[in-house]
Amino acid sequence: MDVKKVLVGLFLVGVLGIAVVASGCIGGQQTATPTTVTQKETVTETKPVEQITLKVIGPWSGAELDAFMEVIKAFEAQHPNIKVEYKTYRAEDLSTILPLQFESGDTPADVIAMWGWFIAEMGQKGHLMEFNGVINPDEYVPGILDTVTADGKIYGVPFTAAAKPGFWYRKSFFEKYGLKPPETWDEFVALLEKIKQIPGVKAPIVSGDSVGWPLSDVTEHFILTFGGKDLQLKLINGEVKWEDPQVRSIFEQRLVPLLKAGYFSDPIEWTSAVDLWWKGD
Known part of the structure; x- marks a missing residue:
């Protein structure tokens, strides 16, 4: 075989x-499996x-x-x-x-x-x-x-295969508070601020952790969106360093301001975070 x-x-x-x-x-x-063969007489x-x-x-x-x-x-x-x-x-x-x-x-x-x-x-x-x-x-x-x-x-x-990186959101939560998915960076930042002001919300974006890759997915999302796939591939292949001005600008202009504004939660084990998110907590 x-x-x-x-x-x-x-x-x-x-x-x-x-x-x-x-x-x-x-x-x-x-193991033995019986088969039937027809000759002058039937034998097993x-x-x-x-x-x-x-x-x-x-x-x-x-x-x-x-x-x-x-x-x-x-x-x-x-x-x-x-x-x-x-x-x-x-x-x-x-x-x-x-x-x-x-x-x-x-x-x-x-x-x-x-x-x-x-x-x-x-x-x-x-x-x-x-x-x-x-x-x-x-x-x-x-x-x-x-x-x-x-x-x-x-x-x-x-x-x-997985469709990532990106941000997941609960439709029921958005419908309840009259929120709409953003189409621009400014709309995204404004949305985070609205969510942050909703009573009971600790942070608009949950930070998955424990095995390393959940937070790296977030980083990749920003690099791919604002730096393009070529920059991402160059980082993977070691052709560009993390200290490169193009990479630093993505962190300084995009990620760091969101962290300072309190839009990311404290790191939490990612499967627990998914369960809490799904339950609306």
């Missing part, structure tokens, strides 16, 4: 990259069917995990001889664990969800399977496979 092609079925039912580990830990056992033969346990690691938990489990159920229904075992690990933790395990020829799973750049790096070192010839790049959004591609070889596929 071409395990590699079967695995793609799991990926494409659902941008987080997923890679298949070359030194994986797929396990299997032989047994043909071995390999039972496989596929170990998968991803970052999902809670509602996100519930959604991912539906994908696993659909995959197992299509491939009854494959049992999927899922474990949750943070990418931040895996980034220090996996390189050492890969170098020793060991791995905690067969399919692992990680950052695109990490997948490409591990692929270049020979630790991951290639997807060239297995998937059709033309079926994907242009550029989405770039981060998991190195030297023309594709080492991962996207499973999830």
Whole structure:
């Protein structure tokens, strides 16, 4: 059985990259399944069917995990001889664990969800399977496979994509207080001031924290909006420093004034912040 092609079925039912580990830990056992063959008389033969346990690691938990489990159920229904075992690990933790395990020829799973750049790096070192010839790049959004591609070889596929960065707001809250989504910077600042004056509101914008990326998303939002994607990419690639005048001006003219005006809350663990926001607290 071409395990590699079967695995793609799991990926494409659902941008987080997923890679298949070359030194994986797929396990299997032989079971007997009866089949009927017609000759001069009807006889019963047994043909071995390999039972496989596929170990998968991803970052999902809670509602996100519930959604991912539906994908696993659909995959197992299509491939009854494959049992999927899922474990949750943070990418931040895996980034220090996996390189050492890969170098020793060991791995905690067969399919692992990680950052695109990490997948490409591990692929270049020979630790991951290639997807060239297995998937059709033309079926994907242009550029989405770039981060998991190195030297023309594709080492991962996207499973999830997110529309970010930006600000979420509760429609019911806006309707209750007669607020409208802003279309300009001045309208945005004026909106924040209106929200701040509403009794019971501690701060117009909640600051998610605990794992690092929620606050970096806010920073990226301002850089992309006022500096453009080219500036963002140059920062990522190290071609522009954070001290660069263009970057500093975005902080000084946009972010810092909002912080001084008290429009951002004190940092709070981001999942707790989402729960409070959803409940209207």
